[in-house]
Amino acid sequence: MASIKEKVNEMILKGGVFIKFGDKIIKIIIIFVVMKICTRIGYALINRLFKRQKQSRFGFDERKSDTLSELLKSITKYAIYIIGIISILKEVGFDISTLLVGAGFGGIAVGLGAQSIIKDVLSGFLILFEDQFSVGEYVTIEGMSGVVEALGLRITKLKDFSGDLHIIPNGQITKVTNHSRDNSRALVDVEIGYEEDIDNALQILTKISKEVEEENESIVEGPTVLGVSELGDKGVKITIVAKTKPLQQYGVERQLRKKIKENFDKENINIPYPTCVIVTKSGNN
Amino acid sequence: MASIKEKVNEMILKGGVFIKFGDKIIKIIIIFVVMKICTRIGYALINRLFKRQKQSRFGFDERKSDTLSELLKSITKYAIYIIGIISILKEVGFDISTLLVGAGFGGIAVGLGAQSIIKDVLSGFLILFEDQFSVGEYVTIEGMSGVVEALGLRITKLKDFSGDLHIIPNGQITKVTNHSRDNSRALVDVEIGYEEDIDNALQILTKISKEVEEENESIVEGPTVLGVSELGDKGVKITIVAKTKPLQQYGVERQLRKKIKENFDKENINIPYPTCVIVTKSGNN
Amino acid sequence: MASIKEKVNEMILKGGVFIKFGDKIIKIIIIFVVMKICTRIGYALINRLFKRQKQSRFGFDERKSDTLSELLKSITKYAIYIIGIISILKEVGFDISTLLVGAGFGGIAVGLGAQSIIKDVLSGFLILFEDQFSVGEYVTIEGMSGVVEALGLRITKLKDFSGDLHIIPNGQITKVTNHSRDNSRALVDVEIGYEEDIDNALQILTKISKEVEEENESIVEGPTVLGVSELGDKGVKITIVAKTKPLQQYGVERQLRKKIKENFDKENINIPYPTCVIVTKSGNN
């Protein structure tokens, strides 16, 4: 009877081992099944994501979309395989922690690398959501100016007046200056010599301002003669300011300058060249 | 009897296994229930947050508010699902730690990306709480000047005098210069030649200062003639200073400059052009 | 009898389960009690902190103080609730670690965001403790100059002579230049032509220095004529230096300059305009 007891005990011990081994095999099978299921779910999610994406505002073309979809599926597949294999290895008794240490450092490196891409996408979303600028507007970003040609998921493209195409990752965009949201300001500085009569010049400039206001359609708020803005090296500087439709300030400024030159010519007011007083000293220096 | 004992022992072992399995199934069910509850609570909290937010100082418009609310609900839903699924997978015996390692690196990357948004919101809150500037004030932030058009949760918008709209994330705002909090200073530098009489010039300037003080309403503290501030290349520089209402300094300066020019003309004091002493040497150099 | 034994064993097993469940319910109740107690203690501590704070040197006004107090109480309440709920969830068997991973990344992000505020407060404390500057002193910090208007817990406000209000977070303050701690130095450079007599000029300047020393009350150490500090483009540069009461140097310099001009006029010494030797070459170039 005791021997039976012994056997039982022995069996329990062995059984424990067997159960342990059986348990492990079952676990491994479960892992395989879960892996398959996860892969399917992953594929489905990626397909759905790309289907949705095609209808969204950030337009990828078909070719890129497919490339990316395939890429993501591969990554998903391998990721699931790796996790599955590691799970199995652990069950078998392989020391996973050491492998994970290595993988972890690789992961950190990749994660840090990928981080800037995530930052780009997040920034792109914020720019869109907050409507900081949109395609067709003229903006200045990080010292680069241009008309927004494309506002993508990760990069923004600006086309400069000089024909250059600036490509800026969205994550690099912090401070934005949008020139197309509001009326622009035209500003013309005219200098007259100290020997000219200021009041006369002011009258002529006021007259010109009124003419330009009537002639030029892109002016929003008529040119105003502000007055003497500097007593400088070349003489008295007078400033004229006007509000124009966005980005129309250059044309208005050119028109103003031409009119000023013509009227000053008529009225015999000189726009001064740099002027210099010379004191001669017939020095035996 | 012993065999019963064996069976009992066996039962205990098996029972343990069964109890273990039953226990797991119960746990999984509980997890599902908790997931549902959490989703509800999450939705309720988001609704409440947005209801409150609509009454607060940081105004979102209706459309943005709804978009954001839906977005947050989706995120909450998926977050709870993911945590639930991971909990279940762990119960089933899948090696979660490896999955978490991967998720962790993604999470770090996203967290670091999101960090700048959190910083923006925190900074925006501090600006409001400390009343650093408010809508309508003229400020200079990080080299960009303008009237504050909007002080949002994440970004501040400045409208430049030139019509440009500067958009600055609140987290980028460190040092702020607020020009609208206190009286401004008008400062005019006049230069007269070395051959002029300083005392005469000072008297004229003092007289002008008194006139301007009486005429100009935006002056807070009358223009004061400080004295000889430089013996420079062009002659003696005399400085006049006045306190004006905020941002009115430019008009005061223009008025002062015009008066000075007119009075100096009357009194025959020349504002000098750049002057040069020439020593001629009929050098056979 | 054996059946009793079985039952006992069964009971132990079940009892273990019941005890386990009972134990958990007790634990959950204890957690709730501890949560309530902690909330009370937290509220009391916050009240005490704000009571103390009102008497301290960093003055908040009443309104801000109340807002902050309410805010902190809300944060405390929710923090304790969250920890409590997580503790209960863990008892119930929900996988907390995954939730914590998510929370952790949020926490890191918030922590890093909040870090700059902590740095600001620490820096503010150090500035006060080390008495780097105090309200009313004229300082230069990070390229911004002004009279210290307020030295707060987190920000310092400087009022510029031009009327601008500079707001600088204390954490941004590293190198400080305090202009009000010691006597200032007035420094005047005078240039005379190479054809003038240096010794004569030095004598006149020394005479002026003595006069100014007697007349001007804000001078601490009489103006000293240092001598020939440069043989430059315009002639011989002579430097005069004086020690004045803090920030009085500008007035002293203006007085010195006026005196020099007047005396040089009397003594027929010219302060030179830029001078140029011209060698003419009637070149058929």
Next chain:
Amino acid sequence: MASIKEKVNEMILKGGVFIKFGDKIIKIIIIFVVMKICTRIGYALINRLFKRQKQSRFGFDERKSDTLSELLKSITKYAIYIIGIISILKEVGFDISTLLVGAGFGGIAVGLGAQSIIKDVLSGFLILFEDQFSVGEYVTIEGMSGVVEALGLRITKLKDFSGDLHIIPNGQITKVTNHSRDNSRALVDVEIGYEEDIDNALQILTKISKEVEEENESIVEGPTVLGVSELGDKGVKITIVAKTKPLQQYGVERQLRKKIKENFDKENINIPYPTCVIVTKSGNN
């Protein structure tokens, strides 16, 4: 009977130890087998990777490819050996955690070092995927301009017009300016003296513009005379602008300048040298 019981118990104890030791030996053997298998798989994967890579767009030459393949195989081999040995050491009872601490810091250091390489490769992939620039285009990157000679996995090579070869790691490339994507702009500024007749000059420039438009094949949109863009020191500045095929602007500008000079000579309009008004003062200064 009891003695049997004792023996059994003893056996169980010892057996546990033996089983423990036997278990360990089996585990070690399994580890060796898994190591071998992993090495094989690793080699196969590397071979496949390099086979694929040879057909891809990023072209390595044969020699580099082989070097890299051998290198990766060595790394794989040693990595697996190290993990295996650590697993065995752990089984034997050596304290691995301490070794891992050391290894971890080494790993962090290497990981951080390698991180920039990963960033380079990721950036290179993005440049290609987003088609930011391609071989043969003229671009400006980080202040360096040149024709793209090679766009590699890790570095981009630009050939400057001066013959210099700029080598830039892809990870250093953030903002890109691509000059070859769109038509370029030719811009010529002409200055005429204030005493010249503006309208006459404008007519001549318009005439030249038409001539150049007909003659020059690389012009896309005819040169337009914009008007008076500045009233400067040298006189009236008039600006002419044209759209040309990419990078053809320099030739167009040279042709315009030559024509302008020739026509102005014919029409007796002077392009002014720097002009200066001299007021002489026979000063006994």
Next chain:
Amino acid sequence: MASIKEKVNEMILKGGVFIKFGDKIIKIIIIFVVMKICTRIGYALINRLFKRQKQSRFGFDERKSDTLSELLKSITKYAIYIIGIISILKEVGFDISTLLVGAGFGGIAVGLGAQSIIKDVLSGFLILFEDQFSVGEYVTIEGMSGVVEALGLRITKLKDFSGDLHIIPNGQITKVTNHSRDNSRALVDVEIGYEEDIDNALQILTKISKEVEEENESIVEGPTVLGVSELGDKGVKITIVAKTKPLQQYGVERQLRKKIKENFDKENINIPYPTCVIVTKSGNN
């Protein structure tokens, strides 16, 4: 008999629970005792530290010392209380890990904030230990120059010649230029026109050098005429160099300049004004 066995088993189970509870209460009591002891030890250590500190080279005044001592005692007290309470909470079964996660992030934030203070103190210690500079020496640190007024535990104070007090945290000090450690160099550049005789000028300068060497006590190594150091725009530049006692170079340079001017006047050598060759072209330009 079996029932006794049952009871024993039951007792063991219950006993285990009781022992567990009793054990916990004892542990809590021990924790309280240890807390008290630690507080005492902490106080004693702080007292001892401050006693020692008062005798050390870094002088705090009494008031600061007491403030700091009280502050540290409060921190110690609260720190011990918090750790004690957490230990007790853990015993009671509260989930500490979640609390620690929160505390941890706060701790990181504070730690990172405090880090710069630690860096300051470490740097201050190194400056003292390596004797980089000491009170009274004239140094240039990070673009700020001045006489070292105080070298504190955390900050260094420099007093500028202009009377400004620069306050620099020691951690910001990296590269130091110490002007008081060695003899200074006086350097005077003299320019003579191209039409002058170099050898004559060199002789005169050598003669002056000898005179100054004899007269001026602060010269360590006699002024040496180096020779023609530039053929520049104004003529031939000749350089004289001397070694002087630290910071005495300015006086020596002034003396040299005065002597040179006087001797050149005697010998009829002109120090040239900027010279210009003019080619006149009576152009009908």
Next chain:
Amino acid sequence: MASIKEKVNEMILKGGVFIKFGDKIIKIIIIFVVMKICTRIGYALINRLFKRQKQSRFGFDERKSDTLSELLKSITKYAIYIIGIISILKEVGFDISTLLVGAGFGGIAVGLGAQSIIKDVLSGFLILFEDQFSVGEYVTIEGMSGVVEALGLRITKLKDFSGDLHIIPNGQITKVTNHSRDNSRALVDVEIGYEEDIDNALQILTKISKEVEEENESIVEGPTVLGVSELGDKGVKITIVAKTKPLQQYGVERQLRKKIKENFDKENINIPYPTCVIVTKSGNN
């Protein structure tokens, strides 16, 4: 019989303890053995590494090699000893985790310090592998130019034309400009006065270009006269461009300039000095 049972139980308990102690002693012995073996293996690996290294492209001299080898052996020895001792201490029951915390921070500090060295070596390897530059080529790195004298494992040495030796850690090298990989460009700008005949000048320059092309062996692609590249302050600027063998551009440019001067002299074309139009105003200013 029961007493035997008790004894057995007791024995089991004690035996457990003894076995535990015996087990520990065996473990300690194993640790010692493994330590010895590891040291041997480490030495062997280092010897092998240095043997290989001596044959590789990165040449260390014998002395450095030996120093480094000894150093690495010491490090290995101490590292193994430390790990061994920690393992033993842990077996004895000493709290290792606390020691590890301390060691960890030291390790982090050292690791971060060593990181830059690893980065240097990695960068050096990449430079070699990608053949960015090699010994004897003339390159510009981080604003320093010179002929590559040595490309080491950790540093690169450049010898400037001025004789300076620039030493740059490889990790600091990001953007490289290699001047020796391709033909250089010689560029000469010639200015002629506005009154000269452009076509005549262009003919002469074309003639010179042909002469130089024939005479100078280092020209790859004949000098081409591009045309009018600027209408500037001094007159019409004409640009000539040529392709030369690497780094031969300076000689070609000098030859071109000399020829141009000589031919212009012959043809009576003046290379203009800065020219200025003077308008005199006998102003009673």
Next chain:
Amino acid sequence: MASIKEKVNEMILKGGVFIKFGDKIIKIIIIFVVMKICTRIGYALINRLFKRQKQSRFGFDERKSDTLSELLKSITKYAIYIIGIISILKEVGFDISTLLVGAGFGGIAVGLGAQSIIKDVLSGFLILFEDQFSVGEYVTIEGMSGVVEALGLRITKLKDFSGDLHIIPNGQITKVTNHSRDNSRALVDVEIGYEEDIDNALQILTKISKEVEEENESIVEGPTVLGVSELGDKGVKITIVAKTKPLQQYGVERQLRKKIKENFDKENINIPYPTCVIVTKSGNN
């Protein structure tokens, strides 16, 4: 009999507790012993380190050495005490993890602070090992130039020609320019007017070069007349280059310049002052 069994069971339970307590006391004693041993070993190691250090190349003076040795011993002692006490506290049942969290953050802060010191020492070692520069050589480091006065373990001292002592932490040294390793280059630019005869000037300069080569001992490779290096504003620029012994270039340049001036005087070649063509226009402007 059963009661005996009970007692045994009870004893086992209690014995377990007693053994547990006894075990703890033994452990505490062992910890004390190990602490003492570790302190001794630590002291011995420090003594040995300092003994060795005194014979090494990095010379500390006796006083510093002793200070440092005492400091290190104190640190070692307290470190061991702290670890010991923590180990004992843990045995007693105090919650160490919370204490460690706090200590950890302190440790991180200190570690990060100390990190820069470790970096300094590592860099110093590398500079010595790679022989980047040594005492007495003239180097430029981070914009500071001077003769290396001391190359210490942590800092490098440079003595400027102006007598300033630059102190640079080794960790701040990245790019080094060593001027003493190779022959220096003397470079003299001479300008002659456009109206002079180039060939004549070149002949004279070649003659001078030969003279200087013979006279001056510090020339390594004779001065070579390179030719026309610029057609500039002042005339034709001719460049002469020579190789000299390290740092002897300034003397050679001075000698060359003097000779050139003297010879040009003899040959009637003018070194031109800035030259200007004036076109006068008696404009009624």
